[in-house]
Amino acid sequence: MLELSKKPCKILNINPRVEMHGDEKVPALDVKIGGVMLEQHELNALLGEPHAWAQLFNERSGKMTEPAFRCFGPIPVEREFEDCTVTMYLGLKLEMIELGTTKIKKLKIVRRWAG
Numbered sequence: 001m002l003e004l005s006k007k008p009c010k011i012l013n014i015n016p017r018v019e020m021h022g023d024e025k026v027p028a029l030d031v032k033i034g035g036v037m038l039e040q041h042e043l044n045a046l047l048g049e050p051h052a053w054a055q056l057f058n059e060r061s062g063k064m065t066e067p068a069f070r071c072f073g074p075i076p077v078e079r080e081f082e083d084c085t086v087t088m089y090l091g092l093k094l095e096m097i098e099l100g101t102t103k104i105k106k107l108k109i110v111r112r113w114a115g
Helices: 040-047 052-056
Strands: 010-021 024-034 075-077 081-090 095-104 107-109
Touching: 040 052, 040 107
Parallel strands: none
Antiparallel strands: 010 024, 075 107, 081 095
């Protein structure tokens, strides 16, 4: 099971729509977010690879972690996560919103570093 800790992000786009489930029209919502900084164990779990972080990043004592391969752009994640529970905290008062059964897809890993 993949579980991400509570962390800030940016909501980039919200697209309300209707999708068909057989003959029934069901409301749906696409929420595009960005700027989620993953911890080492979260990246490993997301990619389903226990050594993903070590393969993608160089860690040096006393320095910031930097990508092992600076020439690569965003890495698309081919897998989808179905039947997810998503809890978002919005606004200055951090009001909690729980989304119903959710599918998470079209993920991209973007490496950010100083320099």
